[in-house]
């Protein structure tokens with residue numbers, strides 16, 4: 571076994587830090603925002619790598635279906651597992667291949683989602699620390715249900731399995747919130763040896779609410795043409811929220827981003843793109859090519875407004891009236907996040923996509939058919955028929971969003987180019 575977070579440490583030192591130095595000296599306003607993003611990433615990952623070698627600390631490895639706030643209440647270092655492969659897919663592809671191979675060599679079928687194969691491979695290769703614990707849910711997909719029991723066995727660390735509701739009503743959030751209260755709180759008390767502190771929970775929720783409000787404000791500005799920031803930066807507030815909601819540093823980064831967006835709206839947007847089309851990207855983007863959406867904007871004049879990893883279903887901040895409302899709101903935020911939405915039936919995913927489509931005045935949809943994701947591939951037929959009936963131009967792209975050996979960036983670009991030349 572290697573040192574925990576060995577590959578992560580190498581990625582920080584060999585890629586992220588040099589990139590940050592480079593971005594900092596560039597005299598370009600977009601690059602300054604990129605620097606803010608990389609700086610936040612480095613800080614978060616360094617916190618994690620330091621915690622991994624500190625037996626006094628606990629690293630919370632949690633799945634989509636939860637957000638970080640509650641882990642900060644117990645002074646844990648949170649890592650949303652499904653975002654972890656993305657730290658490598660664009661920067662260190664050899665690590666992605668190595669972890670995928672490790673998972674497959676151990677017997678995990680190659681048709682399991684690459685996110686889960688990556689995580690299992692990382693666990694088997696000793697990337698996660700022994701002072702960690704897992705909190706996972708019954709959703710959104712088969713992949714996660716397969717991966718976490720394997721990782722639990724590999725690491726032999728405490729693991730909690732939560733049950734996700736498959737409906738979206740407020741009632742479901744209340745039920746899930748009660749479960750978090752009854753099961754996750756005692757679990758965290760046991761693994762950390764700390765008692766739950768309701769006042770601290772409120773403080774952290776209020777901190778995350780400040781960030782959430784700013785994020786909603788920023789996302790409202792994406793209805794404008796041209797948009798205030800280029801496509802690669804658009805998901806920054808959500809990325810921060812997902813990684814560190816409730817941490818003052820996350821609020822500060824979102825605040826800086828928010829201030830810059832508002833400044834641009836008042837004083838003018840640098841390098842505005844000439845926009846011919848606006849597209850909602852349903853499901854996951856090709857994370858292996860960080861400049862993919864820049865290419866779409868520059869070459870095709872197509873703005874990708876939002877994809878599943880850059881925004882939430884946009885609900886509202888958590889109601890802090892009482893502990894009950896805080897748990898309910900916290901639960902709903904977890905249910906609302908990113909791929910957690912995939913636990914819905916296909917109609918609900920369509921509703922969510924169409925809400926964004928209208929909200930951001932789009933004229934087309936690109937829908938990923940991520941191999942290994944039964945949920946989105948299974949919904950393909952229903953979606954195709956819906957878009958045809960409604961007369962909405964829609965392109966369905968088969969790919970693996972973590973692995974460009976399945977379908978390359980160039981092949982995807984050719985398909986997109988052809989699609990936009992016909993609408």
Ligand code: SF4
Pocket residue numbers: 652683684685686710711712713714854909912940942943944945946
């Ligand atoms: S892409 Fe699909 S299969 Fe993969 S983690 Fe997300 S919901 Fe699960």
